Amino acid sequence: MWAFIHKLGSPKWFYAISARLTPWFWAAAAVLLVVGSVWGLAFAPSDYQQGNSFRIIYVHVPAAILAQSCFAALAVAGGIYLIWKIKLADMAAAVIAPFGAAMTFVALFSGAVWGVPTWGTWWVWDARLTSMLIQLFLYFGVIALRGAFASRDSGAKAASVLALVGVVNIPIIKYSVEWWNTLHQPATFTLTERPAMPADMWLPLLVMVLGFYCFFIALTLTRTRSEILRRESAKRWVRDLADGHAGGRR
Incomplete structure (x- = not known):
């Protein structure tokens, strides 16, 4: 188990395995987002109260769910970096944070x-x-915080601590509609109850949520690979990789 975790934290191994996974996630994201968008915007019935204005749900809900998931992933990566000093976790956190901010x-x-x-x-x-x-x-x-320190390690530690502290906001977001009297509607999806909307409305929403997650994974893998090459540029395997690409272009 520990050997696998150590291997998983290796930038070289991650770079190699992600090269095989990334195209599949990009393809899945493209298919799911196209199908979900067409299904939701063109074929799903309009809401009996809100009319067609409800269709923004097919962007709003996936973005909101993913924004919270990204922050949870940010906290997990920060904890791994602080406890086990696995630099790949910090590379992933550096990539996840801007995307999570965009989704929010x-x-x-x-x-x-x-x-x-x-x-x-x-x-x-x-x-x-x-x-x-x-x-x-x-x-x-x-x-x-990542750019506020002269030392990259100090900035990474400070950012990780803030992510771990800030993760307490996620249950507040989730349960705010139950704890306080709010205008916002309850959660569209729950694990314990069937969706209140008919299947021909929530199924395309589910497809969009899956498409957003596949897009997140594909983008994270792609950008983490770039981050690995940038930070590990002095390593022998990266130089050999660069030489191999240069030789292939000749």
Whole structure:
């Protein structure tokens, strides 16, 4: 078990195995996002109360779910880096943070657009919206801390600590609609109950959620590979890889 964990933390091994996995995730993301978008925007029935304005759910909900998952992954990577000093975990965290911030912004923006026909306003200081805004600021803090220190290791440690502290905001986001009287609707998907909406509305949403996750994995693998090459540029295996690519172009 420990041998596998040690192997998994090897940048060289990760670079090699991710080369085989990345194309599959890119292909899955493309298929799922196209199918989910067409299904949800063109073929799913309109909502009996909101009409066609509800269709923004096919972007808003996947972005919101993924934004929280990214922060959880950020905290896990930060914990692994702090405890076991596995530098690959820090490379992944450096890649995840900007993407998670982007997904949080997409969730907030799409929610604001949805709020106009639903609530009659772009923004209310609703518990769910406010906790998501706090998450966006936490992402910004994690990103800023990485560049705030002369030492990369010090910046990585500070960012990891903030991610571990900030992860407490995730259950607040999730349960805010139950703990407080809010305008935001309850969760669309739960593990214990069937979705309230009909299958021809929630199935394309499920496809979109899966597509967003595949896109996240594909992008994380791709950008982590680039981060490995940047940080490990002095290593022999990276130089050999570069020489091999240069020789192949001749």
